[in-house]
Amino acid sequence: MSKVIIFTGAGISAESGIMTFRDAGGLWENHRLEDVCSYDSLDKNRELVLKFYDTRRVQLSKVEPNKAHIQIAELQKKYPDDIAIITQNVDDLFERAGALKTIHLHGFLTSLKCTICEHKMDIGYTKQDRETSCPKCNNLLRPDIVFFGESAPMYELLIQELNDCEIFVVIGSSGAVINTDNFAAYTHYSILNNLEPSYYIDEAHYNEIIYAKATEAIDDIIHAIEVRL
Ligand code: APR
Numbered sequence: 001m002s003k004v005i006i007f008t009g010a011g012i013s014a015e016s017g018i019m020t021f022r023d024a025g026g027l028w029e030n031h032r033l034e035d036v037c038s039y040d041s042l043d044k045n046r047e048l049v050l051k052f053y054d055t056r057r058v059q060l061s062k063v064e065p066n067k068a069h070i071q072i073a074e075l076q077k078k079y080p081d082d083i084a085i086i087t088q089n090v091d092d093l094f095e096r097a098g099a100l101k102t103i104h105l106h107g108f109l110t111s112l113k114c115t116i117c118e119h120k121m122d123i124g125y126t127k128q129d130r131e132t133s134c135p136k137c138n139n140l141l142r143p144d145i146v147f148f149g150e151s152a153p154m155y156e157l158l159i160q161e162l163n164d165c166e167i168f169v170v171i172g173s174s175g176a177v178i179n180t181d182n183f184a185a186y187t188h189y190s191i192l193n194n195l196e197p198s199y200y201i202d203e204a205h206y207n208e209i210i211y212a213k214a215t216e217a218i219d220d221i222i223h224a225i226e227v228r229l
Helices: 041-060 067-078 156-163 183-186 214-226
Strands: 004-008 084-087 102-104 107-114 120-122 142-145 167-171 189-196 208-211
Touching: 004 208, 041 107, 041 142, 067 084, 067 214, 084 208, 102 107, 102 142, 167 214, 183 189, 189 214, 208 214
Parallel strands: 004 084, 004 167, 084 102, 167 189, 189 208
Antiparallel strands: 107 120, 107 142
16 A cells, blocks of 8 residues: 555646635535535436536546646656555546546546446546446446445545555645545644635644645645655
8 A cells, every 4th residue: 555645636626727616616606516416416307417517527628637736647657656646536637647546536527327237438528428328237327426425435445545654645625525634643744735724624633734726835745745755
């Protein structure tokens, strides 16, 4: 397992042009979370949900990885056994930045999954074809996103990675859904990089705190990691 976990949230993709959720003007200001990202959203209004993720998926084709994605991908390629990239984000910006492996805790926007057999298929940056059903069992397909109230199996990998983690880095995550304070408290060295303090995060648990844009903080973060590897 890896010595370093780089744990990210929507903030790391903000400078690439992807909206965060809880910043001013964020996604949850313009959409009701319970309408498009709750366990019963598809049953209540399937078309609204599919349209919401279609819009975000097509938008993904228009943005690029930023310096923070690229620097982290380079670090993982330099130390492939020591760097785990674990993200709450569903975008593919780490993959496009050249990362070797990214663990997506909340799903992946370019992927659909079967509502019954969970078979997955990648549709790239296209809109979901409403007529296409699961090629394996012919049931309805849905966005491969973990909705609130649904199980998130990839959390198991986060817990496994935490077992050997010595350096825990948080970039662009408010802590609203996954609180990282305890993860930081139990590692030798922890870094927090957000734009501003978060209601959900207790700064006392972090060794180093950088309130700045990820692209401005990333050089210092990479240096702080490398001197401890
Ligand atoms: N650089 C660094 N941090 C930034 C930047 C930036 N350019 N822009 C915003 N941030 C920080 C904000 O300060 C905030 O702490 O990113 C964080 C974004 O918080 P949220 O919008 O709550 O996003 P996130 O923490 O990823 O949300 C977690 O909530 O709705 C669910 O599933 C969704 O995965 C998401 C989860």
